[in-house]
Amino acid sequence: MKFFIDTANLAQIKEAQDLGVLDGVTTNPSLMAKEGISGEENVLNHYKAICEIVDGDVSAEVISTDFEGMVREGEALAALDEKIVVKIPMVKDGVKALKYFSDKGIKTNCTLIFSAGQALLAAKAGATYVSPFIGRLDDISTDGLGLIESIRVIFDNYGFDTEILAASVRHPMHIIECAQIGADVMTGPLSAIEALLKHPLTDIGLAKFLADHAKANS
Ligand code: G3P
Helix, strand or coil: CEEEEECCCHHHHHHHHHHCCCCEEECCHHHHHHCCCCCHHHHHHHHHHHHHHCCCEEEEECCCCCHHHHHHHHHHHHCCCCCEEEEEECCHHHHHHHHHHHHCCCCEEEEEECCHHHHHHHHHCCCCEEEEEHHHHHHCCCCHHHHHHHHHHHHHHHCCCCEEEEECCCCHHHHHHHHHHCCCEEEECHHHHHHCCCCHHHHHHHHHHHHHHHHHCC
């Protein structure tokens, strides 16, 4: 399973990249705003800065909700770097834009997926990735991981190349369960990735090894 980091924070992206397990980055307009990035030129420059850090796909989301606007924005984003994946919301014009970019060989990530039907439609339109938001479904007492399972079955039934990018991942168990189900990619915060490192028996065991070594060498 590929690990993407879901942030526009350059320091966190660098930290994840330095860990050696990062396969890509996802951003969205809220994450860009959180970093104080505004204005077309600053936004484009920020995406370029992300692409310089990371080895892998970088999802950059369009703001337009009409086909012409999505095409105009998506082409400008895709021209920045070959790592850019144009992130498009699951709306009617978005489906048309997915098909347009797919036909042009430009990678896409269909975002705001909350049902298997939406994922199927995006896959049929040629999306490179679909992003089901599992945390936000869990937030409303709905089974986010169940949605990943359903999409996995559908994509496998018909051999879709579209990758399932589990988004809105909040904690390490989301990552582990996504891997068990067979999500192709997960995107989450650095804290969830780093939480995979932790186990109290590892800490206890290491402390004992170091204490025994120190005793034997004193
Ligand atoms: O990038 C989309 C998604 O990962 C957002 O996550 O935590 O805001 O629901 P969250």
